[in-house]
Amino acid sequence: GLKYFGAATDSPGQRERAGHEDAYAKYDQIMWKSGEFGQTTPTNGQKWLFVEPQQGVFNYTEGEIVTSKAQKAGMYLRCHALVWHSQLAPWVEAKTDWTPETLRAAIVSHVTKVARHWKGKCYAWDVVNEALNEDGTYRESVFYKVLGEEYIKLAFQTAAKVDPKAKLYYNDYNLESPGAKVEGAKRIVKMLKAAHIKIDGVGLQAHLIAEQHPTLDQHIDAIKGFVGTGVEVALTELDVRLKTPATAANLAQQKEAYKNIVGACVQVKGCIGVTIWDFYDPFSWVPYVFEGEGAPLLWFEDFSTHPAYDGVVEAL
Numbered sequence: 001g002l003k004y005f006g007a008a009t010d011s012p013g014q015r016e017r018a019g020h021e022d023a024y025a026k027y028d029q030i031m032w033k034s035g036e037f038g039q040t041t042p043t044n045g046q047k048w049l050f051v052e053p054q055q056g057v058f059n060y061t062e063g064e065i066v067t068s069k070a071q072k073a074g075m076y077l078r079c080h081a082l083v084w085h086s087q088l089a090p091w092v093e094a095k096t097d098w099t100p101e102t103l104r105a106a107i108v109s110h111v112t113k114v115a116r117h118w119k120g121k122c123y124a125w126d127v128v129n130e131a132l133n134e135d136g137t138y139r140e141s142v143f144y145k146v147l148g149e150e151y152i153k154l155a156f157q158t159a160a161k162v163d164p165k166a167k168l169y170y171n172d173y174n175l176e177s178p179g180a181k182v183e184g185a186k187r188i189v190k191m192l193k194a195a196h197i198k199i200d201g202v203g204l205q206a207h208l209i210a211e212q213h214p215t216l217d218q219h220i221d222a223i224k225g226f227v228g229t230g231v232e233v234a235l236t237e238l239d240v241r242l243k244t245p246a247t248a249a250n251l252a253q254q255k256e257a258y259k260n261i262v263g264a265c266v267q268v269k270g271c272i273g274v275t276i277w278d279f280y281d282p283f284s285w286v287p288y289v290f291e292g293e294g295a296p297l298l299w300f301e302d303f304s305t306h307p308a309y310d311g312v313v314e315a316l
C-alpha cells in the first residue's frame with residue numbers, strides 16, 4: 001500500500017491571483033479537515049525566489065504557511081524544491097560573472113540554510129528539479145553551464161549533510177513512460193550512487209494529458225525501471241489536463257488516465273505515494289501555462305468531484 005495520497009496546496013499569498021475568495025472556507029475544509037489527504041506539498045513557498053530573494057537574505061514566511069499547517073494536521077510533508085532553473089531568484093539568473101567557486105558557494109549556502117530551516121519536518125526534499133531535456137541530455141541552466149553535472153552532486157551532498165533523515169529526490173516531468181528522459185534520470189541516480197552520494201527517490205511529476213495518456217503497462221515499466229536502480233518512486237505533481245470545456249468524453253479519458261497512473265503506483269512495490277498538484281480546478285496552474293486547457297484536478301469549481309475521483313478510488 002501507499003504511504004500517502006496527498007494534495008499540494010498554495011499559500012494564500014499565491015492562490016489569491018485566482019480570486020475565488022468565496023471558496024476558501026470550503027477549500028480549506030477539504031484540504032485540512034476532510035481526511036481526503038494524508039500529505040501535502042507547498043506549490044510555491046519554498047522555491048528559491050521566495051526563500052532567498054536576494055543573495056544571503058533568507059525569508060521563510062511564504063513557505064511556512066503551508067508547512068506549518070501540514071505539521072498541525074499531522075500530514076506527511078514533501079518539501080519542494082532546492083535547486084531548480086525556474087522560479088529562481090533574479091539575482092542568480094541575472095549575474096553574468098559566476099565562477100565555479102562562487103556558484104558552488106551560493107548553492108551550498110542556499111541548500112544548507114533552507115534544508116536546515118525545515119530540518120526534521122520534510123518526509124522528502126526535491127533536491128534537484130527538472131535538470132533534464134526531453135532527449136535525456138542536461139538542460140542548459142545557469143547551474144549546468146557553470147558547473148556541469150557537479151551541481152547535482154553538490155546539491156544532494158549538501159542536503160544529506162544538513163537533513164540526513166529526509167528522503168532526497170530527483171524530480172522531473174515526462175518520466176511516466178519509458179523513453180530517453182527516463183534513461184537520463186536513471187543516469188543521474190547511477191551517477192550519484194557511483195559517487196556514494198545519497199539519493200533516495202525519483203519524483204515523477206506526472207503532469208499528464210487526458211486526450212493522449214499512456215497505458216497502465218507503460219507506467220508500470222517506467223516505475224519498475226526506477227525502482228530497479230535502487231530508489232523509491234513517488235508521483236509528486238499529478239494532474240491530467242484536458243482541452244476545455246470539459247465534456248463527458250474528455251472526462252472519461254481523464255478518469256482512465258488517473259486510474260492508470262495511480263494504479264501503476266499502487267501495483268509497483270517501491271512506489272510509495274501520490275500527490276496531486278492541488279485538488280480544486282480553479283487553483284490549478286494549468287490554465288495559466290497551457291492555453292485552452294484546464295480542469296486537470298479532482299474537484300470542479302462547484303466542488304462536485306470529477307469522474308476521475310472515482311477512477312482514483314478504484315485504483316487505490
Ligand code: XIL
Pocket residue numbers: 014043044081129205237285
Ligand atoms: C508551478 C506552480 O503550481 C505555479 O503556481 C507556479 O506559478 C509555477 O510553478 N513543475 C514543478 C512545479 O516542479 O513547481 C510547478 O509548479 C509546476 C511544474
